[in-house]
Amino acid sequence: MMSPVKALALFCFVSPSDLERTRLESLQQCGIHSYSQPLVYCNDFALGRTRQVVPLFSSAPGTLSDPSEDNDKSPQRSQRWLYPPFASIVDTIESHVTKDRSIMDPGLNATVYTLQDGFLPEDRSWIEFVQDDRMFARSPVLYRPEIVDNLVQFIEKIFGSNRRKGLFVKGPLGAGKSYSLINLTRYLLASGKYWVTIIPDCHKWEVESDFFLFLLQSVGVNPGPFRRNYRPLGAIGLMNLIDDIDTVLSNRGMKWVFVFDQINAVFARDRFKNARDVNKLEMPFSMMTRVLKPRRIISIISASANNDASNRDNHEGFDAFEHPTQFERYEIDELYTKEQTDQWDWNDVEYYTGRV
DSSP states (O other), rough: OOOHHHHHHHSSSSOOOOOHHHHHHHHHHOOOTTOSSSSEETTTTEEEETTTOOOOSSSSOOOOGGGGGTTTTTTHHHBBBBOOGGGGHHHHHHHTTTTGGGGGOOOOOEEEEEETTTTTTOOOOOGGGSSSOOOOOTTEEOOOOOHHHHHHHHHHHHHSSOOOOOOEEEETTTSSSSHHHHHHHHHHHHEEEEEEEEESSSGOOOOOOHHHHHHHTTOOOOHHHSSSSOOOOOOHHHHHHHHHHHHHHHHTEEEEEEEEOTTHHHHSSGGTTTTOSGGGTTTTHHHHHHHHHHTEEEEEEEEEOOOTTTOSSSOEEEEEEEOOOOOHHHHHHHSHHHHHTTTHHHHHHHHTTTOO
């Protein structure tokens, strides 16, 4: 194993190679200046800025780790991660986020669409991760414009604040929170003013690599090459990557919204059964709060308020949005046929509407 002294020498005052100089010039030409400061180098990949990263030695020579974020029981310790050279993906990101999505604008009326038809093909990667028992690619979704309008007002108010704040969408099981978040995602993307990264079901989010893949896919980057050669980036590495993507979005006049649905699944896990606030979660789930950046990035979390596994009424730093629980008759008529509703018993009503 490399000695600590030798390893420290590798991390400090290392001049960039010709390859890295080319990379820095490429980034700066693209308007990305996050890496314009002196870098900390590790295996020829930039892991962060010297003012942010303190070299910490782990069992893997030449890698960075943060003991406060480490978990001996986490399966991510055995993974090999490769930090993406940002210059190699910046063009892909810019091309993806600047596509015209105005055709996705759902309009002002209550209409029904399917998950697959409501989004451009390149924006559908998250659909395979929705709740298996309640949604799928061809699931009908009722667009409820009043709820979306209210959510947008909350979001714009948060973006107008200088504080790191998020939004907590809560309501009874079956009230339509997940569908409203999908409607919101569609609206925000169609507006051209916001970018959205959505994890539609936190049951499917287990390790750091899951978050990394959701992040890359949401900005149009194929995660395959990085999935095969991965090592944990940790909170610092992920935030550096988020900062650089955010610079691309900022240059395009766009703000960023992260959506984390079904966070009940996180609190239901044994390691978090005593946690009562997302601010107390460890990596990788602490990314729900770490991503917050005043006026630039907000995080939306959602859970069923009457679900005992969640056991959380409020989360510090997150404004609460009480999701409406009543369906109007015309909304039911839009979403379900009379033949369907005529055949419902009480169990069907509970399943489809959450007793509302």
